[in-house]
Amino acid sequence: MPLLPMRVLLDHAAENDYGVGAFNVNNMEQIQAIMEAARETNSPVIVQASRGARAYSDDNYLRHLMLAAAELNPTIPIVMHQDHGNSPQTCFSAIEMGFTSVMMDGSLMEDGKTPSTYEYNVKVTKEVVEVAHAKGVTVEAELGTLGGIEDGHGAGLTGDEALKHLTDPAQAEEFVAETGCDALAVAIGTSHGAYKFTRKPTGEVLKMDIIAEIHRRLPNTHLVMHGSSSVPKELVDIINQYGGKIRETYGVPVEQIQEGIRHGVRKVNVDTDSRLAITGAIRKVFAEHPEKFDPRDYLKPARTAMKEVVKARMIAFGQAGWADKVPTLTLEDMKRKYHDMGAVG
Numbered sequence: 001m002p003l004l005p006m007r008v009l010l011d012h013a014a015e016n017d018y019g020v021g022a023f024n025v026n027n028m029e030q031i032q033a034i035m036e037a038a039r040e041t042n043s044p045v046i047v048q049a050s051r052g053a054r055a056y057s058d059d060n061y062l063r064h065l066m067l068a069a070a071e072l073n074p075t076i077p078i079v080m081h082q083d084h085g086n087s088p089q090t091c092f093s094a095i096e097m098g099f100t101s102v103m104m105d106g107s108l109m110e111d112g113k114t115p116s117t118y119e120y121n122v123k124v125t126k127e128v129v130e131v132a133h134a135k136g137v138t139v140e141a142e143l144g145t146l147g148g149i150e151d152g153h154g155a156g157l158t159g160d161e162a163l164k165h166l167t168d169p170a171q172a173e174e175f176v177a178e179t180g181c182d183a184l185a186v187a188i189g190t191s192h193g194a195y196k197f198t199r200k201p202t203g204e205v206l207k208m209d210i211i212a213e214i215h216r217r218l219p220n221t222h223l224v225m226h227g228s229s230s231v232p233k234e235l236v237d238i239i240n241q242y243g244g245k246i247r248e249t250y251g252v253p254v255e256q257i258q259e260g261i262r263h264g265v266r267k268v269n270v271d272t273d274s275r276l277a278i279t280g281a282i283r284k285v286f287a288e289h290p291e292k293f294d295p296r297d298y299l300k301p302a303r304t305a306m307k308e309v310v311k312a313r314m315i316a317f318g319q320a321g322w323a324d325k326v327p328t329l330t331l332e333d334m335k336r337k338y339h340d341m342g343a344v345g
């Protein structure tokens with residue numbers, strides 16, 4: 001089937017109370033890992049590429065790899081999403097490339113580092129919504145500032161600083177009314193990258209009550225949790241056991257994400273966990289078989305390790321088992337829907 005607009009999948013997830021992992025990719029093996037996990041669990045998927053990933057893989061390679069994934073998996077609904085678009089231009093070029101969903105992150109200026117004003121955020125998000133919806137493409141926006149940096153994107157706030165830039169529920173309501181975005185990334189104390197928390201996060205650190213309040217005000221807007229890798233100790237241990245140096249760190253516990261899903265979170269961004277799984281598997285081969293030099297000898301176990309972590313998340317978020325039940329609407333169908341909804345969005 002053709003790539004699916006993200007709105008269709010998130011609407012279905014909302015109707016059936018599940019969350020969908022959005023996994024980042026840069027190359028063929030990562031796409032294969034996600035697709036294999038999806039096949040084995042009958043899960044619909046969101047595959048996402050950051051600006052850095054698009055530059056690394058070259059848009060055309062990525063596009064054709066995604067088309068290959070769709071061709072080889074005709075029963076799996078696949079969304080292709082631009083993660084953290086830094087400007088309307090980045091989102092427009094993604095749409096040109098066939099992405100069925102884009103994130104306009106107007107919480108930061110175009111440099112992807114400097115926190116912006118609310119007015120700037122509304123302006124750029126609205127601009128993207130107008131163009132994207134006219135083509136049936138979904139738009140995710142962000143309000144509030146997340147901690148950490150990922151792929152060079154982020155204000156670089158520490159966990160404590162990020163707590164001062166949480167999403168304001170009243171402002172979120174206003175923002176969605178003004179922009180017409182389909183999904184909203186909220187800042188609730190999570191950070192990008194592997195070093196999220198120096199101790200196990202509790203209710204003090206992760207503000208689940210904010211999610212609940214935003215969901216109450218915006219029951220029809222799909223909430224997105226960024227920086228939601230769980231950074232499992234076993235994956236960090238494998239890396240360190242085979243010569244790596246990852247210092248003690250904690251991610252977002254899967255149970256906290258499930259709590260978020262109960263309160264309107266429909267998209268859960270996971271990148272770090274895949275990276276950790278891949279790196280651990282490669283280090284293990286290098287350490288145990290220093291004589292090997294065929295890239296397949298370490299890329300295969302790396303792909304399997306990522307598949308396993310993705311599978312575990314798909315099951316935990318509740319998307320497993322739904323692939324064949326998601327409506328197969330196209331960008332054309334969504335274009336008509338947005339048109340009928342009229343006015344904003």
Ligand SMILES: [Zn+2]
Nearest residue numbers: 192226227269
């Ligand atoms: Zn993010």
